[in-house]
Amino acid sequence: MTDDPTTLKIGLPKGSLQDPTVDLFRRAGYVIEVSSRNYYPRIDDPALSCVMFRSQEMSRYVEDGVIDLGICGHDWVVENGSDVHEVCELKYSRATTRPAQWVLAVPEESEVSTPEQLAGGIVATELTGTVRRYFEEKGIELRKIEFSWGATEVKARLIDAIVDITETGSSLVANKLRVIDTILTSTTRLIANQQTWADPAKRARIEDLALLLQGAIAARGRVGLKLNVPREKLEAVLGLLPAAKSPTVNELADPAWVAIEIIVERRTERELVPRLHRAGATDVFSYPLQSVI
Ligand SMILES: Nc1ncnc2c1ncn2[C@@H]1O[C@H](COP(=O)(O)OP(=O)(O)OP(=O)(O)O)[C@@H](O)[C@H]1O
Ligand SMILES: O=P(O)(O)OC[C@H]1O[C@H](OP(=O)(O)OP(=O)(O)O)[C@H](O)[C@@H]1O
Ligand SMILES: [Mg+2]
Known part of the structure; x- marks a missing residue:
């Protein structure tokens, strides 16, 4: 990464959104190269420098000004409660252009059909803060909200329910789970550090980038x-x-x-x-x- 203060540092998401994000930059006209163990993708724009982060952490680094910009799911901006500027929505997920949804799900054979019936139970999720707020707002007291590191679907039959992300729905079907509520709908966003956004010259360059990325998305359909x-x-x-x-x-x-x-x-x-x-x-x-x- 460069230390040139005029260069915009952008965080690209590792994981689920990595391939569609790199593909989007290419379709927007950038030459971008990512190699498997190097987290600094090369891009043919001297005014941009890229670094890869997990989507879950992106908004924290943007908020702190470690990077100027980032691309990540809206879900993790909400979960982290980050004070960042959401520049625009970029309508793509891992496999489709549909939003991803965080759903409350139970085994197909479970008798539970409403969140209220989960009172006193255990729910596993990666999105603990958002799920805690959801149950608090409904006045439902759980025994525990358990943090899940992944493979969350498997836990639905071990405890009472899970809150996991779904896009195509195939993981829910494969694990014979039934959705009882949607807790959060999330699309990918371009987010900016508040101070960077307040700088008119930088803001203009961010807006240009947003226009190119959105143009590439609009062309797809x-x-x-x-x-x-x-x-x-x-x-x-x-x-x-x-x-x-x-x-x-x-x-x-x-x-x-x-x-x-x-x-x-x-x-x-x-x-x-x-x-x-x-x-x-x-x-x-x-x-x-x-x-x-
Ligand atoms: N089908 C999907 N599955 C998971 N995350 C998705 C999907 N579509 C979009 N996303 C977004 O990707 C981000 C999560 O990405 P990340 O790759 O860091 O997690 P992950 O896919 O769970 O990684 P891991 O492979 O370690 O489980 C979230 O912001 C989420 O909204
Ligand atoms: O609705 P779908 O299109 O099937 O997508 C949803 C699946 O993708 C994510 O899994 P991931 O690959 O991140 O594995 P993980 O559960 O181990 O995190 C999520 O946790 C679901 O399992
Ligand atoms: Mg996952």
């Missing part, structure tokens, strides 16, 4: 479409396109034809393209987008 249309069918084809943004319409060498270019939601592509073709569009091709800002 969209595709570009390019198509040629006979001029007399232009109106019919335009009528099929999403209304929110007007498409680019370009002249072609042959005055009887025009070319249309538009960005659409990836999930609508399959339905839209055959309809455009039927309406007279030819040479329809779609391409992935690197970034949408």
